Amino acid sequence: MNNDTITVSNLKFYISNLVAYHADSLVFELDKKHHLFDLSQVNTHHLTEKLPSNVRFDKIGFYIGVDSLTNVSGAIAGDLDPTNGMYWTWQSGYINFKLEGSATSCLSRLHRFQWHIGGYQSPVNTLKQIHLKLEQKKDVDIQVQIGDLLSKFDLSTTFQIMSPNRQAVEIANTLPEIFKASVDAE
Amino acid sequence: MRNKFMFSIVVFAMLSFIIINKNHPFTKPAHFPPPSYDFRNNPLDTAIVNLGRILFYDPILSADNTISCASCHSPYNAFAHTDHDLSHGISDSIGNRNAPALFNLAWQKSFMWDGAINHLDMQALAPISHAKEMGSSIEELIKKLNDSKTYKSLFYNAWKDSIATGVKVLKSLSQFQLTLVSSNAKYDKVINGQDTFTQQEKNGYHLFKKHCNICHSEPLFSSYAFENNGLPVDPTLQDFGRWSITHNAQDSLKFKVPSLRNLSYTYPYMHDGRFKNLKEVLHHYTNGIVKSPTLSANLVNPIILNPNEKVDLIAFLLCLNDKEFIFDKKHQYKKSGS
Structure with a gap:
């Protein structure tokens, strides 16, 4: 645990291929294949889809990041548009998960940290699948526990990740642990 | 009766193929293999090729409006940069590599000397944002294009929508570059x-x-x-x-x-x-x-x-x-x- 004062200034990530299961069989696939979540844009915090009335689910699955086929498919409009700050220009590929901010422990200029997690080719594959068991409701809330993620890494040494590399893989491997289905305190 | 009907469909399909090919800005030379570029995602259109061509020669792509694609990829040098060992860009910066010639790009699966770029559509992002090439960004470029009256009408003619976007700019540049076919040596x-x-x-x-x-x-x-x-x-x-x-x-x-x-x-x-x-x-x-x-x-x-x-x-x-x-x-x- 970093004994740190941490400020998050930017959080963006892709949610891809969201599906729902009932008793482990696939019952539903979201039409929108790639959704860009942006902490600073409240309208991106919701994914709305009308489900057929007979659909029952007890688990959802999705990926954090953009699959390799999409990564090699050229320019795509909308959430995948390369003007969204989630595409590397010097080496092709999407940034799957971007977290920026500052922390007192960071040994960088202005104590900044920049985690741009991407890489779609083995051995640096940072696309992560997540499965969450949950209760079916009108609104399913998913929490992203950024504090948990930051506490697993030493920001004094892990503060600048901007290419597909070993550190990016380590952080990507941690991502499935920080997505949680909210349990209502009823 | 049934056979006759099928035959007429075949004839119709062949005719339409010939008509499309006649005005097409890209024709595969007979002795070339099939191209790698997937034209289905970016079907060539003369108005879009024209927009791509204008963008290719326009220094608006660089931060201070001094460097165009053609600065290092001159048509008279097969779109390479003769006489310069290493490419040079904005504010007389010198890069690390020789600007490669541009032709027959539809047959290439990766770009740059090291293959850093995996698709022709994404290639232009690299020079636009490289500090030693154009020193700008696609976001900045889009703003400048949307402020330009000339480009509004060019984008409208090409894309039936006057608003410039990243995808439209990149696909337009691809379209022009795909027409650079060298097959008459x-x-x-x-x-x-x-x-x-x-x-x-x-x-x-x-x-x-x-x-x-x-x-x-x-x-x-x-x-x-x-x-x-x-x-x-x-x-x-x-x-x-x-x-x-x-x-x-x-x-x-x-x-x-x-x-x-x-x-x-x-x-x-x-x-x-x-x-x-x-x-x-x-x-x-x-x-x-x-x-x-x-x-x-x-x-x-x-x-x-x-x-x-x-x-x-x-x-x-x-x-x-x-x-x-x-x-x-x-x-x-x-x-x-x-």
């Missing part, structure tokens, strides 16, 4: 039965097939694979090529094999422009190969050429110059209004 005319090689060129062709064709494969004159061609590392550049992308030791010192087409227009040669002329290049292959673990398997055995053979080989290589391509007006600068 003397070599092509011989292959198509419209010309014949001299005896010296024939000898050179024979030597080419023996020593060069595995990497610089006909008819594109490149396999577009990554190979280490035995160049000593320039200590001032320390460029390890493909390795810097994959971090795989097997890729160390490998660079994308360039096409030999239009070679008289694209000097100097190699990824860092170290050789000024073809004589120096041939001397490297016969006398200068540096052995290392990643050296191309095709260069392990020495290439031996006597002076006469070198002259013959060069005579053949000159048959790869495509003058029609170099001076084709439809690839050249066009004022946005015209």
Whole structure:
């Protein structure tokens, strides 16, 4: 645990291929294949889809990041548009998960940290699948526990990740642990 | 009755194919393999090609409106940058590599000397944002384009929507570059039965097939694979090529094999422009190969050429110059209004 004062200034990530299961069989696939979540844009915090009335689910699955086929498919409009700050220009590929901010422990200029997690080719594959068991409701809330993620890494040494590399893989491997289905305190 | 009906469908399909092909800005040369670019995601359209062409020659792409794509990719040099070993960009910055020639891009699966870019549509992002090339960003460029009256109408004509977006800019630039097809060199005319090689060129062709064709494969004159061609590392550049992308030791010192087409227009040669002329290049292959673990398997055995053979080989290589391509007006600068 970093004994740190941490400020998050930017959080963006892709949610891809969201599906729902009932008793482990696939019952539903979201039409929108790639959704860009942006902490600073409240309208991106919701994914709305009308489900057929007979659909029952007890688990959802999705990926954090953009699959390799999409990564090699050229320019795509909308959430995948390369003007969204989630595409590397010097080496092709999407940034799957971007977290920026500052922390007192960071040994960088202005104590900044920049985690741009991407890489779609083995051995640096940072696309992560997540499965969450949950209760079916009108609104399913998913929490992203950024504090948990930051506490697993030493920001004094892990503060600048901007290419597909070993550190990016380590952080990507941690991502499935920080997505949680909210349990209502009823 | 049933058979007759099916026949009429076939005829209709063939007719429509011919009509589409006639006005199409891209036609596959008969002796070329099928292109790698997936045109279904970006079907060529003359108005979009036109927009791409105007963007290609417009320095609006750079931060201070001084550098266009054509600054380093000049049409008269087969879209390379003759006389400069390393490319130079904004504020007289000097880059690390020689600007490659641009043609037959539809047949290439990766771009840049190290293959850093995986799709033609995404290629332009690199020079636009590189601090030593155009020093701008796609976001900044979009803002400038949307502030321009001229571009509003160009985007409307091309895309039926006057608003510039990243995808439209990138696909327009791709469309223009896809039309840069070089397939009318003397070599092509011989292959198509419209010309014949001299005896010296024939000898050179024979030597080419023996020593060069595995990497610089006909008819594109490149396999577009990554190979280490035995160049000593320039200590001032320390460029390890493909390795810097994959971090795989097997890729160390490998660079994308360039096409030999239009070679008289694209000097100097190699990824860092170290050789000024073809004589120096041939001397490297016969006398200068540096052995290392990643050296191309095709260069392990020495290439031996006597002076006469070198002259013959060069005579053949000159048959790869495509003058029609170099001076084709439809690839050249066009004022946005015209």
